[in-house]
Amino acid sequence: MKILLLKGLVYWLLTFLSLHAMSDPRPAKLAICVTCHGVDGRGNEVIGAPKIAGMETWYIRDQLQGFQKDYRGTHASDENGREMKAMADYLSHNEIDALVQWIIQWPVDATPATISGDATKGGKLYAHCATCHGDQGQGNATLRSPALAGQNDWYLLSQLRNFSSGARGSHPDDGYGQQMKLMMNSLPDDASMRDVVRYIQSLPVPGNAK
Ligand code: HEC
Numbered sequence: 522m523k524i525l526l527l528k529g530l531v532y533w534l535l536t537f538l539s540l541h542a543m544s545d546p547r548p549a550k551l552a553i554c555v556t557c558h559g560v561d562g563r564g565n566e567v568i569g570a571p572k573i574a575g576m577e578t579w580y581i582r583d584q585l586q587g588f589q590k591d592y593r594g595t596h597a598s599d600e601n602g603r604e605m606k607a608m609a610d611y612l613s614h615n616e617i618d619a620l621v622q623w624i625i626q627w628p629v630d631a632t633p634a635t636i637s638g639d640a641t642k643g644g645k646l647y648a649h650c651a652t653c654h655g656d657q658g659q660g661n662a663t664l665r666s667p668a669l670a671g672q673n674d675w676y677l678l679s680q681l682r683n684f685s686s687g688a689r690g691s692h693p694d695d696g697y698g699q700q701m702k703l704m705m706n707s708l709p710d711d712a713s714m715r716d717v718v719r720y721i722q723s724l725p726v727p728g729n730a731k
């Protein structure tokens with residue numbers, strides 16, 4: 522029901538936006554993104570849509586392409602990914618360029634802690650992650666590893682669960698997702714995933730993305 526209402530709203534917006542595109546400086550499809558990703562892209566836990574404010578431009582592009590090329594959002598148990606894939610499939614190359622340029626202007630705020638876990642244990646586990654995601658969780662463009670610090674903690678946990686179950690990182694052409702899925706060997710159970718997420722939540726929020 523929630524999803525049906527949401528879809529109705531999104532389709533209505535698509536029609537509305539195509540009529541008003543000429544008089545508004547914002548990218549035409551931005552209003553669709555914020556219905557799920559929240560005001561200024563701050564994230565919306567009810568929908569499971571993460572914070573996109575502050576996200577690196579290359580990572581936004583990588584993931585939107587991943588949805589379009591069926592790397593993400595096609596696994597049977599990936600319900601939230603399927604919701605997002607339906608949106609990504611609508612976007613042209615030019616529209617993605619315009620959206621990314623707008624998204625990097627949004628303010629980047631800290632996110633509240635919503636996941637319980639042991640940050641001390643999490644800090645030790647994070648040693649396995651720092652090589653790619655950076656010692657402060659600031660991300661590494663060369664390794665295509667996104668910033669984790671500043672992201673909604675419930676979203677980080679949901680993605681770790683997805684990599685662990687194979688809902689993400691299983692597609693044969695998804696090299697980066699597969700790399701990340703392999704790393705789940707160092708987080709064998711839900712408690713260890715919560716601990717590492719609790720630690721990441723305590724890291725300073727990186728500034729605006731490049
Ligand atoms: C119907 C709701 C909905 C709409 C509309 C929507 N998204 Fe999403 N989006 C989601 C959900 C849910 C996820 C998380 C998917 C998952 O759990 O794997 C997501 C994930 C993403 C991701 C991946 C983030 C990451 O950290 O991996 C990006 C990038 C993204 N959305 C950008 C956008 C943009 C840009 C728009 C506007 C064109 C948009 N979304 C519209 C629901 C939506």
Ligand code: HEC
Binds near residue numbers: 651700708
């Ligand atoms: C070998 C490099 C590497 C290591 C080590 C690594 N990751 Fe990743 N991680 C990646 C890459 C690459 C991606 C992006 C995958 C994609 O494009 O779908 C990623 C994605 C993620 C995501 C999804 C972020 C999002 O916004 O959707 C989370 C969460 C994550 N990693 C957490 C961790 C944690 C926690 C550890 C340590 C246990 C870790 N990673 C270790 C490379 C790595």
